[in-house]
Amino acid sequence: LGRPATNAPLVAECDAVVHSALYRPGAGFRGAEGAIDRFVELNVVGTLRLIEAARAAGVPRFVFISTCAVHERILDDRPLDEAHPLWPRSHYGAHKAAIEKFVHSYGLGAGYTICALRPTGIYGLAHPVSDSKWFDLVRRVKAGERVTVERGGKEVHAADVARAVRLLLDAPAERITGEAFNCYDRYVSEYDIATITKELSGSSAEIVGEQRRPQHEIETGKLRSLGFEFGGEPLLRATVRELLDAV
Structure with a gap:
């Protein structure tokens, strides 16, 4: 993300880009971002450069891995679905929310087949x-x-996240372009x-x-409407x- 010159060769001849990279100098997702200007430069601007490189290379599809941390202030008068306002309380959640807005503008405004997937906490066997x-x-x-x-926490298995990504890579473009999808099991x-x-x-x-x-x-009907279980x-x-x- 911090080396723009590597983007073009990285995405050359790719069938799709799935972007889950994150720069953070500390551990955890809250208070680990270090200097905020560098955090934003690498994660937000770096992601936009990667999207631009993918478009320039003719990569037909881009899936951005976002997070449920875009929702931390939650309203009681409406479902917690993809139409709920994004109110993060961490810089981590804020940068993901910011990129989601560019997912909308690239998809809905520029017609690029790009979408965002929002996993919750992810479980499964780690290594070690x-x-x-x-x-x-x-x-x-x-x-x-x-x-x-x-x-306790809201969780989804790593295998389900991978299958959801696969689904978004294969789904009809008109169903996913410019959209965000919650990814939460239980x-x-x-x-x-x-x-x-x-x-x-x-x-x-x-x-x-x-x-x-x-x-x-968290409501997941939008992802399920594509056939996901x-x-x-x-x-x-x-x-x-x-x-x-x-x-």
């Missing part, structure tokens, strides 16, 4: 597997320890993970805490089984 989300919780429940469960609490782990492992662990539910659910509970349970086998 010990870096996987919920790894330590699964390990402790399997070992029969007493665990306290408090948190709310997963630590209580869910602990109880599934206990069931699958036959553990005697004591689980302290209650089930949690989100205040707002999320992995749901079977994929979540399969992932917990993989974690159990790995600990």
Whole structure:
């Protein structure tokens, strides 16, 4: 993103571009952006340069990986769908929201086949597997320890994100050009993970805490209207089984 001269050879003869790159000097997504001018130059301006290079090279389709962090102030009087106002509370979410507006202008204004996909938190087996989300919780429940469960989050499996990207690459251009698509499967609490782990492992662990539910659910009808189906509970349970086998 910081080397504009590399964009043209990077996209030459590509059938499509899927852009998920991000510059951040720190860890995490809040407060890790470093100097804001450099953060914007590399991530926002750098993305626009990449889009321009793709258009100049005749790349027929561009998928930008955005984030659910474009929605952090959420209204109670309307669905949390793609038409909901974008009100991020982090510079990370703000830069993604800014690029989404260019997705609209390039698609709806310039006629370029470009769209944005907004994953929530992403789960699945990481490499190394010990870096996987919920790894330590699964390990402790399997070992029969007493665990306290408090948190949860909106999640989608990495495989579902990949399949959603594939769908957007293949969908009719008129259905996706200039559009954004929410990518969210289900709310997963630590209580869910602990109880599934206990069931699958036959553990005697004591689980302290209650089930949690989100205040707002993200609507995904737009992506589903293209024929997409999320992995749901079977994929979540399969992932917990993989974690159990790995600990």
